[in-house]
Amino acid sequence: MSQTAPRTVVIIGGGIVGCTTAYYITRHPSFDSSTTKVTILEASAHGAAQGASGKAGGLVARWAYPQSLVDVSFEEHVRLAELHGGAERWGWRYVNCGSWEGRAEAVPESSSREAGEEHEYLNRRKSLEKTLGLEGGKPLKKPQNKTSKLPDDLNWMEEDLTDAYSLMAPPVDTAQVHPYQFTTSMLSLAQERGASFVRGHATRIVTSNGRVTSVEYTDPPTQAAQQLSATHVVLATGAWAASLLPSLPITGTRAHSITILPLSKDLPIAPYVLFTEITLPDGRGGASPEIYARPGPEGEVYACGAGDDAPLPGCVDDVVVDEEACEKVWMEVRGVSRVLRQGSVDRRQACYLPTVLGRRAGPIIGEAEQVARGLVAATGHTCWGICNAPGTARAVAELIMEGEIQCVNLKNMAPKLFL
Structure with missing residues (x-):
């Protein structure tokens, strides 16, 4: 060439x-x-x-x-x-990457659907497979050094709701922008x-x-x-x-996410990326949102859920956001973090990840x-x-x-x- x-x-x-x-x-x-x-x-x-x-x-x-x-x-x-x-310029920093397992508290739902009504989204969701690894890659293995105690500086998760926490990778191996x-x-x-x-x-x-x-x-x-x-x-x-x-x-996998602005600007949100395994209340099963603290004066927090196979639109401007999917992520985050629960959702959004068939x-x-x-x-x-x-x-x-x-x-x- x-x-x-x-x-x-x-x-x-x-x-x-x-x-x-x-x-x-x-x-x-x-x-x-x-x-x-x-x-x-x-x-x-x-x-x-x-x-x-x-x-x-x-x-x-x-x-x-x-x-x-x-x-x-x-x-x-x-x-x-x-x-x-x-x-x-773009928020570059190294972060801690952890695996968190625990229980969610029951929190009021902000959507209008009846309690117990099944989300249509739940029937379509699929894993984004971020930690699974692929041929030629280095899979992120399940951590073995589990403890029920949170790191001292992880100030936005709850000790009493934690069943297990493990560091998944050294801080020098994980960063964010x-x-x-x-x-x-x-x-x-x-x-x-x-x-x-x-x-x-x-x-x-x-x-x-x-x-x-x-x-x-x-x-x-x-x-x-x-x-x-x-x-x-x-x-x-x-x-x-x-x-x-x-x-x-x-092809494309649609993924939903939200960004959360914590209520208090006086409490810096510790730089952690968490892969979670949450037991939902009232026998509603489990969930695995990813929750990322981001830098900045307001300490934004990003959280995403599973993906789905919604048809790819003709243009990125035509991507449809499933409000139920975003509400589900917010419900899960509210259930495990009392700090973030007091905050507010700034953005509810969806995008398509390119997947090779x-x-x-x-x-x-x-x-x-x-x-x-x-x-x-x-x-x-x-x-x-x-x-x-x-x-x-x-x-x-x-x-x-x-x-x-x-x-x-x-x-x-x-x-x-x-x-």
Whole structure:
């Protein structure tokens, strides 16, 4: 793919992978804005990071998967934070990661449904499999050092409701970012070096003689068909990748989450990420929400539940939030944390995580030369897109600017294995 002629790179998708790829291209040692033009094409009318890139938890972990990509991505997260003030700019910090098991107290429901009525959502939910690991990754094993005592500084969970607590990974192995702030920062830094951001819904990748030549898209204000010429096209549309390349085995899992603002600003929320196993009251079964403390003056807390198979809409702006699913997460959090119970829900949201169908695990990264030269796939990151975006972006930038990926061996993620 290396070439001396001018490059015109169109990145389809203004999420974390797309914006970070633009950053790495514009920071490549051989980048020259006079010979390499970078354009990010985003379908949302609201700008960048409107899907999972703005609504995910922001977990960054050395124990994520696939391991080869994680090894590069984690170190790149560290480097980016040091280089651009990530602690202040996008909430970069190391966090404690623990497994919490315990019981929820009965709390009043804020929805109007009758007590005992079954949530339709409960029949559709499925695990996001964040801690299960995949082939080539390093599974996060069930901790053995369980205790009924909470860490002294875990000030937003309840000792009397705790059955077991275990540290799941060393603090140096788990970190976090605020995903929206990280993504928009990458976009801003890329724009400083000449990258362009265009709003439009991509409708077709145009090829000629086995190479990409342009991307067709719909202009939002006029709904007129427009075209961006391209020598390289990066498909970074997450769960929507198959809409432009139907042979990609990509689907979407809808995931719901809420953000909580604690009542008291005087009590700093300790930096913990908790994977929970909750026994619900009144024989209502169990639940396993993830609860992440986030930095900032208000001490925001993020919590997410299981996913579901709701159909993928045509655009990220059309994602439907199931209020029952968000209420369920809030009920679970209220039941185990009296501190958070006094707070309020700031956002109720949903996003789609890109999942690779079939036996082979994703993500899918590399040139899809059997479809067209210059077409690069960068999708299928499941629940680890925030974590693995820097490694993906660095690899794609090397592929475009140097002709091959140098930083990591991604042969088992090559598009030809999936198409």
